[in-house]
Amino acid sequence: MASTAARPSGVPQEDLESFQAHLSKSTRILALLGAGLSASSGLPTFRGAGGLWRTHDAMQLATPEAFARDPGLVWQFYNYRRHMALKAKPNPAHYALAELARKKEDFMTLSQNVDGLSPRAKHPEDKLKLLHGSLFDVKCSDFFCNYTESNNYTDPIVPALAIPTDESDPTTSDALQRRELDISNENVSLPELDYRHLPKCPKCKRGLLRPGVVWFGEMLPTNVIEDIDNWMTKNKKIDLIMVIGTSAKVYPAAGYVDRARVKGAKVAIINMDSNDVPAGGLRKGDWFFEGDAAQIMPEILKNVIGEIKNTPDAAEGA
Template identity: 50%
Template sequence: MAPHNDVEAFHEVLRSSRRILALCGAGLSASSGLPTFRGAGGFWRNYDATQLATVRAFKMDPGMVWLFYAYRRHLALKAEPNKGHKALAALARRNPDFLCLTQNVDNLSQRAQHPPSQLKCLHGSLFDIKCSNESCDWMQKGNFDDPFCAALAPASVDMPNGEPLPLLDPYHRVKHITEDELPKCPQCSSGLQRPGVVWFGEDLDAHMMMDISAWLRAQPVDLMFVIGTSAGVYPAAGYIDKARKLGARIVIINLEAEDEAEMFKVKPGDFAFGKDAAEILPVLLEPIIGKPNEEGEFEKP
């Protein structure tokens, strides 16, 4: 094996690593059947999905933005955590010095029983609801209503025999959803309820960022996983350089990680595994978390 993808060599590094950081992206949940909505094919109907994730888009057409997020909520509720989520959760339970930063909003890490104190959801959650009025601080945690409201029912349809959902066809006309059909904030009564996710142009939660900074400042970092993400979104991607400066060796796990165009990111002493995170994480973490049992849970050897 090449030095960058030698599993046995990685196991030696893992065994001697105590403080471990992980940054996770949409590729971690791909094996659970959730689309990434980034890069090639990242369209929803005829919209660039990233263009729907903005305050401006919500102000212009909150009904269409909510349909997009209602569809994502429905998919996430149907999905199950995969072995990658479970392996990271098992690592957290075995190692109190492991901290996971996830850009995912799908709640699959939480459902895999990842300890909450060791999981920072950088971009919020599809299942948190907040007020769109910036001067209002109302928020509801853990709303799993599906559909979220009656007007969004078309996003929660399961088609028989694998037939395509009409909502996803850009040529299928969708009934316009007015503001009056969407729930208002129960606190201020003026703002609309919106998904509690961080949209492009919005700041990450300040208290969460301070917690992460305090963890990084506490002691050197031995190892950092970069899982299922191209690490192109800041400030999340900036943690890679911060960890490296604190002594961490970087482990990139992504389907494109070993492509020629990506290998420049791999420095001497780092690792890169061009495999599905759900496949390779249980193998890489086996010395710490053990093998999965018949129920798919990990038992320490």
């Protein structure tokens, strides 16, 4: 296993040289992205220190049952996340990966992120698979309606969901108590935010729109999983899998690392936490680059992508 001791740049010279030599000759590459990729863009990881989930019970907000019970509360939480993600901008790691996708023909990126930053960095759409959907996709919650909409950057999505001027999260326990709500009572409605004020489906006129993300208890998108499986099951070797900003300990993410190894891939981990390694661990010849992906990715990919210059993202002003 490569050393985790780092120069101020974050990348040990010996590891940099061996990784870049392997990258140069690699033809089939897989990247697995997690929330740590977006940390430098100002978005907290949900399970990290200070993450949004520290002030919320995910099982009360990120499930179909929660949306059926209190769509106003769920939409406030997701509208807040949309707002904060739109304020953030893709960082150099997003741009570096997007450029690598353009340079390497047989390259696939699997993202667990829903923040929209990779698409806004112009990552080629056919080489980016969003495992958990996107905050900026919406779909009808009515069982009999198939309406979906992609890249909806309207902020707020409806006027009633406007974020407070101090940009505080309106769904924390403290915020709810300040509004004198009894959150244990399922029959309590949010003031001025009942069913009538939430985003409606323009197609069926019956159902509410819901965030186009995968909630707990839901299946991952079938078309995305099929695309990934088709790519991975080709009768070809996989040369490299990069695991960026995620521990990859939870399936299906952990499974993709294992499957890539079976196809011959070496593993490169880029993470802030040296203890965050995939479930299968690291092996001789793998790399662990400890630090901020926004600093590390442009450096370790430079021999293939050249210097990265950030460009205005597609969603600015949207």
